[in-house]
Amino acid sequence: MTLHFHFFLVKRIGMAKFVSTYEKPLPHVGLPDWYAKQWELRRSADIRRAEACQLRNSGKSVRSEGNVTTKWDTYINNNRLEGRVTELSRWKDTLEDLLQKILIEIRLLDDEKADTEKEIENIDHPLRIVSECISIRDCRRGTELTYDETDVELKKELCVVTNVKEMFTNRAQAAWEKLNHLENMKFKLSLDIEDKNETIRIDKGNLQLDDTSANISYKPRTSAEKTDCITYEIWLDRCQRSKMLADKELSDSYTFREDMRVMKECARNDIKAQQDATNYSLRKRIYQTQKARNEMEWQKLKVQKEMEMLGKEIIELERALMNKTGVVKCVETRLENRAYRPGSEFCKDEVELGLKNEVLQLKQTKEDLIQIIEHAKAKYNSLEFLLTRISKNLDDKQHSLNTDVMCLDTRSTLKTGDKSDLSNETNRNIVLTHLEKEIPLES
Structure with a gap:
């Protein structure tokens, strides 16, 4: 600040000469005012210093409490994070x-x-x-x-x-x-x-x-602002x-x-x-x-034998019937010849009665032979029909037997699982069912 000084003359009474001085062109303060001003400044300084001391103490207390709180909060949150x-x-x-x-x-x-x-x-x-x-x-x-x-x-x-x-x-x-x-x-x-x-x-x-890490910064939006948090x-x-x-x-x-x-x-x-x-x-x-099947074969054999015997018997009966023809002719010729006896010689003697009885007996025998031949031929035909039925039934049983053995052979793969063992399974089944004489074992 530039001060402007004005020169002026001061005249002192009783002095022999004049003295020049320099003073500011401002009003001067009186001594009481000076003391009052000094007291006011001291009082203001005491008040402000007391307030500053109280503020320093409060700041130190807040700073200490903040440090302690921050440290404990960090420690607790670290433990919570762990x-x-x-x-x-x-x-x-x-x-x-x-x-x-x-x-x-x-x-x-x-x-x-x-x-x-x-x-x-x-x-x-x-x-x-x-x-x-x-x-x-x-x-x-x-x-x-x-x-x-x-x-x-x-x-x-x-x-x-x-x-x-x-x-x-x-x-x-x-x-x-x-x-x-x-x-x-x-x-x-x-x-x-x-x-x-x-x-x-x-x-x-x-x-x-921590607070010294390099990748920390203020964040404009915290997790507390998220609404989808559970x-x-x-x-x-x-x-x-x-x-x-x-x-x-x-x-x-x-x-x-x-x-x-x-x-x-x-x-x-x-x-x-x-x-x-x-x-x-x-x-x-x-x-x-x-x-x-064995039973049917036995029956077939018996029927065949019976048919053979019956056939022979029929032949014998027919031969016997044929043999009776000559005898009948002979007897009838004798009766016819004796019918020409002359006069009183034409009588019914024992010979006449015997020849007539023989003719009747021969006719009856011939009828009996014819009847039994017919019955024999009918029986032979029935036996032949029965033999056909037995043969057909025997053939059906043989076919059924082969069918069941084939089924057993087919089912053998269920147990062995291999076709190579099929023959062994078949042989075992043949032995179990006593079919060795009916079905030859495969070599």
């Missing part, structure tokens, strides 16, 4: 363990489903064999086309195999649906595990952050529900697999038992047919 990471890791490990179990269960159930589908394919073979046996036995002829025990057992086996195939098909479909449920659960668990891994990564990253109770309920659903799916799948295994074993046992019953009925029927 606890949250631990809880997430524990749930993640639990879900990963469940996921591994589900993957193992999916593989086991898929193998069980593949085994069931293979069983469905394999069951076509016994089904075809049973149908073929029924068709073969339908080729029996005449009286051999009967509803015997073998027919009943074959139809039972057809029903059993068909029901087992249908049951296997339904189980395979149910296994496919169960696999879809497990795949869906695997997908949900995988997403949940990925979310938890991402959350663990974020919380671990937050644990590594509560901890809902989160925990979701985790527990996921675990409960996964455990339930695993338990259901295990029970389903065990039921499938038991069902397949029972089905195999039922089919095997029915096959054994059918094979037994076939062998029994073969034995019965072979026995009846």
Whole structure:
């Protein structure tokens, strides 16, 4: 600030000379005012200093409390983050363990489903064999086309195999649906595990952050402003529900697999038992047919012998009839010659009576021979007709026997599963039914 000084003369009374001085052209303050001003400044300074001291103490207290609060808040939140990471890791490990179990269960159930589908394919073979046996036995002829025990057992086996195939098909479909449920659960668990891994990564990253980190900054929008955030109770309920659903799916799948295994074993046992019953009925029927065939052969042999003997007897009867012709002629000629006796010699003597009785006896004998020849020829014709029936029945029984043996040979693949063992099975059946003399064993 520039001060302007004015020169002026001061005249002092009683002085001999004049003295020049320099003063500001402002009003001067009196001494009382100066003291008052000084007191006011001191008082203001004391007040302001007291206020500044109080403010310093308050700032130091707030700063200390803020530091302590910030430190404890950071410590507590770090512990919370560590606890949250631990809880997430524990749930993640639990879900990963469940996921591994589900993957193992999916593989086991898929193998069980593949085994069931293979069983469905394999069951076509016994089904075809049973149908073929029924068709073969339908080729029996005449009286051999009967509803015997073998027919009943074959139809039972057809029903059993068909029901087992249908049951296997339904189980395979149910296994496919169960696999879809497990795949869906695997997908949900995988997403949940990925979310938890991402959350663990974020919380671990937050644990590594502090006020000296380089990647921190003010954020215009905090998580507290998000409206789609759920509560901890809902989160925990979701985790527990996921675990409960996964455990339930695993338990259901295990029970389903065990039921499938038991069902397949029972089905195999039922089919095997029915096959054994059918094979037994076939062998029994073969034995019965072979026995009846032997009986028919014996009857045929007896009928043939009887026909041969009857034929010889007919020839003898006809020869006897022919022999009686000459005798009749002789007797009648004698009677005719004696009719020419002269005069009184023409009498009924014993010779006359004897010749007449002989003629009557010869006629009666001839009629009896003719009648018995007719009866013999009729009986011979009936025996010939019976022999034809027996031969046809015997042929039908032989055909039925061959049919049942063919069925038994066809069914042998159900037990051996290999065509190379067919001859051995046939030989065994022939021995069991005592057909060695009827069917030669293959070399």
